[in-house]
């Protein structure tokens with residue numbers, strides 16, 4: 650039987666940047682001077698992710714998603730709205746219902762957090778609406794499930810290996 654952790658696995662990575670581990674899934678809290686992005690919400694294994702995130706950075710958080718697989722959206726109900734590529738909306742609605750208002754992410758979109766800008770890069774392949782976030786100034790790429798140290802799943806119906814290869818070229 651699986652017993653979820655009661656507390657998140659917390660790793661400060663640098664100024665205004667935290668990795669929050671939820672049962673092996675990494676979430677990122679990325680802060681500027683005025684607001685922060687909570688990037689994905691994990692399985693939802695612990696309650697109070699939003700309070701934890703906003704307590705850590707002392708700022709309001711925008712919820713942004715790399716994609717809508719269930720291990721990335723588990724605590725979304727703690728937010729009123731979430732930024733998500735429209736290619737993921739049907740999956741999100743099927744898994745999480747109608748309680749969270751969805752806002753569209755698109756390639757090239759920028760989030761100004763105050764002294765820190767994150768740029769959306771559409772990288773379909775692992776799923777149709779997967780995105781990465783690029784912090785050019787700090788040379789950081791938040792790549793979701795598209796580039797990681799574990800195997801990338803490309804065998805589910807929503808996956809496209811051809812799109813994945815194109816996305817890797819685009820990222821490079």
Ligand SMILES: [Zn+2]
Pocket residue numbers: 716718775794
């Ligand atoms: Zn995924």
